[in-house]
Amino acid sequence: MNLNQNITENVRTALAEDVGAGDLTAQLVPADARAQARVISREMAVLCGQAWFTETFKQAAPSATVEWHAVEGDVMQVNQTIVTITGNARELLTAERTALNFLQLLSGTASTVKQYADALKGTKTKIVDSRKTIPGLRLAQKYAVTVGGGHNHRLALYDGILIKENHIATAGGIAPALAQAQAVKDAATDNPFAADAFVMVEVETLVQLTESLAAGAKLILLDNMSHDMIREAVAINMTFNNGEADLEVSGNVSLDNVRSYADLGVDRISSGSLTKHVRAVDYSMRMSRI
Incomplete structure (x- = not known):
């Protein structure tokens, strides 16, 4: 639709x-x-x-x-x-x-x-929404995010792959989950969005970040990490293909602290509060x- x-x-x-x-x-x-x-x-x-x-x-x-x-x-x-x-x-x-x-x-x-x-002006960081929208009004709120100067994350489960902790645990690890993600995209011939669906890995530790980068991840979500951990994550990312992977921060983001995350050098910051609160x-x- x-x-x-x-x-x-x-x-x-x-x-x-x-x-x-x-x-x-x-x-x-x-x-x-x-x-x-x-x-x-x-x-x-x-x-x-x-x-x-x-x-x-x-x-x-x-x-x-x-x-x-x-x-x-x-x-x-x-x-x-x-x-x-x-x-x-x-x-x-x-x-x-x-x-x-x-x-x-x-x-x-x-x-x-x-x-x-406005708080992110002068940085390279984009503010991004999530799927935490009012039921029945997702397209409307996603549209409103762009009017306000923000960017859209995946629209729904059918147009993006976000590998979270439960997927990692049940798929057998980060590398197997990433490998399976491409297989899923290739097999979803009845889904017109599958070919262009992005693949992102959510990590909670720097060890998981390193595993993701080593497995070829290009989009990585840093979930609920401290400023010190994020700073180190940016440095680690630079050691893999000169920072080719995009890093996204999520968790406990507010208007008061969003600029401090951007100043660490991440590419994206996502927040459910944009559409939920x-x-x-x-x-x-x-x-x-x-």
Whole structure:
């Protein structure tokens, strides 16, 4: 499913959840009443989710017009009018909450990511997301990460191989797991993503790091390592093909410490908090009858 299809399905599911058999409260308004609504930002935030917002009105208020006054990725200022919607009052009322839910959530994700991306400016390190997303909204949140200036890790289990401790233990070690990874990719002829799937090894010790590099690993995740261990890991990596492998840091990453990890010389830093610990942006919709 591509992003546009996903947007349509996200909105359809959300409206079915919220509206169900019909919006009882909207019926307090005359059926032929028309209104204009404005969405206002109550705080500084990165605008994200325009397509989901517009699609909500397309489905719930098909006769409405949506006029944006900002561009996706813009930083909204306090009390800035973001978008104006004009149409049947009942339909606008029915669409309001679902539309705002998407806009607030995705803007919250993008705004958080921008803080991390800004903290890494001047370094080679990229901030990367994870699969720790809200169920049903993975593509939406992955999209919001890119709007905020971040990068996507694997989308799902079908388009990347991450060899973790349990895989290593049951496959018989790091080298056998890496060898099997290529065999799995070659055999997955019914999976169109398999050929381009990356292979990454997660390590918890410097011994495992050395084993991974010796086995030819090109992507290595340093899990919950101290700054001293990461510094040494970068040095060890340089002894194997002049640091050809990309090193990624994960675990206990926060806005307070993300720059300190980047300064150690790693290539990527991943954090589930980008999409898991999201605070919705405070957007408000105000309507008036016309």
